Amino acid sequence: MATVQSGLYQEAKEELISGSEAVGIACALADVDVITAYPIRPYDTVMQYVSRLKADGAFDCDFIVAESEHSQFEIVKHASAVGARTFSGSSGVGWFYAFEAITVTAGLRMPVVAMVGNRALDDPGAFGVEHNDAMAVRDLGWHLYWVATAQEALDMALMAWRVAEDPRVLLPFALSCDGSFLTHSQAIVQVPSQDQVKKFLPPYTRGELQLHPNNPITIAPQVNEDWLMEIRRQTDEAMRRTSAVIIEAYDEFKEIFGRGDPSPFIEEYMCEDAEIILVGMGTLAMPTRVAVRRMREAGKKVGFLRIKFFRPFATEEIQNALRGAKGVAVIDRDYSYGSPQYGGVLFHELRSALYPLEERPLMLNFIAGLGGREVKVTDVNDMVDTTQKAIDTGKIEQTTTWVSVRE
């Protein structure tokens, strides 16, 4: 398989790079074997950077520009079957165009790692971030993670191969990166050394499942109703097993690289003793944390819970984080038309997760930042005010609010 040719990442170093570039560097550090690409904004920034790294000799890989997203994902699926470490990605409707290949990747237990540069679904043609694109894999057996910073993009890409390729798991991993705010903004990132990464990330081996002339097997037969439930149940069990693998890997990650949060699944920001907790994903964390900090300074008991892993959903941890709150304000950068509460996907998942609690907090949903509209600190303040009003009156006037939409 591919070998590292240059000394580009022999030493740990600091770089000024975007989230996409950070994922590109992770590809070099992880010594990925097969990378497929097809241009669509904002994902294209990662393919540009990967091809440049390869051209610069940072690493060697088969870099294949496919003729469509569908082939892009078919190629990595097949490469994964023969034991190649893989990376691919897309955005918005490009990701949707690949969907047939994306669904079978999980079913066949191929640990493909993909970056979804979150983008609004056309039409109208728009480039800005919206989470509905990546959300579409939530029911398919993919890991689904939302990144908040360029540093986290690099770190979690390394985690992604480690977890996805673990023989106990073998499920694909989607790394969701907000278009523009992550894919196009450059920040200072600590890049680890090749040696550190080697220590963390063992080579990918499929063992008995590897498609190879020495191991004659057939993959993906046609089945009838007498087989399918058992196959689905296997995928379910693998997804259930992955939580423990994630924890194990993250502990080791923190030890080797010297950074990380207490939990791999969620980030609790000033949640302790908070009466109102805001919940959101991705770069929504930036304005929300600033707003929370300022409100805390003014004596208001608020906190922010960032959901990092959407799949697997860390129900118990999330219950514990939100249990003491009087009000929970969920910010969705996505929307589910005609859903039970006419609200966002995250909101409905959280409502379901909190249902078993004996004392349930009041829950409000805020649809914000669709198509990349900026979510401002003042927007977050308004959300807290609305939630406070519901707590004070004991009554929710409106479950779902569209933030800063022109009437």
Add this chain to the structure above:
Amino acid sequence: MATRAVEVVYRGIFQRTLARNIVRNIVFAARKDGKIGTAFGRYSDSPERNGIPAKQFAIVADTALELEESLAVYEATAVDVTINVDDTLCKGLESWAWYGLQPINELTKPGGTLIVTSRQDADSLIEDIHQKDTAYDLAIIPSTVSFSGLWVYKDDHTDMRVLGALCKVCPELVSLEAMLETIQEQTGSDTKVASLQRAHDRTATRPVEPGEGNSETPFSFDMPGWKTMEEGLVIRAIGEGGGFRGGETGYTPTRNETFKKWSTRSMRPVINFDTCIKCTLCWLQCPDTCFDVTPDGLYDANMEACCGCGVCESVCPVPDCVTMVGEPEFNDNNSQWDAWTADKDGYKKWMTVLVEKQKSETRTHGFHHVGGYAEEINTTEEA
């Protein structure tokens, strides 16, 4: 405890690498001063179009916590320094995402600085720049505009000179020492370091008082809400148009009221009505339907519609009948045909001077110089 921001206003593609060099080096240098920063382009400008106004930002803070508020935004709300690397943008910015016309100094903080690379003097620039309620400083780096293409970079030290000027006008953002060290490290070039130092030493500022400058109200429009917008992503066609300026003869097309183009262009066509043979080519080929047909059968380019692509100049079969001229020469968008009709001799004199002057300038307007400065490379190679 402070956050400081810089914006670089530039022409898409032609000056993209220039803008990127400037913002990245600011963040690198600030790092040496013990600060932390971020660099990003305005996402709505992207994918960049040739020559269309665009922006990149560098934001620097003392701590990562302070920087957080400036992450996950498209555009800073206020900047300490606005850097404009094409003086034609002093007339304001229209991005292709169409927000109306944004004055060049809109984000410049009270007491902040606007740095412009230009051959014009301060008074001439201020005539174009919209007035502000608060005072700020203007610094001019004397130079011709630095244009190149997507794959080539015109390494004429404009980036170094801008950074040198920046360290002078806003040392709180980044120190000259840190910047010198950064450039030495990044480029290993003593001449670049020298350019930086020299620009720093020579930069002087001129205060601009509140109310000084162009008094025009910048063009803006109201965007509809979801209740008033037509459903199904439908955009209605506009009417056909009719006689020249509503008259019986000639022709003026109906134009979209909200889709106007002024600072989008860096050059505009100047027409010699005396030599025009009325062949209709400019009228046919103009991608933006700019030409009004006058009652006497001539073609008058409407400057609310022209994006400055230069197609009309290229297709006109008569030598020097259509000449693209740099925008700094104009302070209004009035009809050239009106001026010619009123005073043919005066028009000819005005036009001759402009056309002669234009021949000595190098400026890219997108169509003619596709790919940047290929012609310059050719002449250099031939020499």
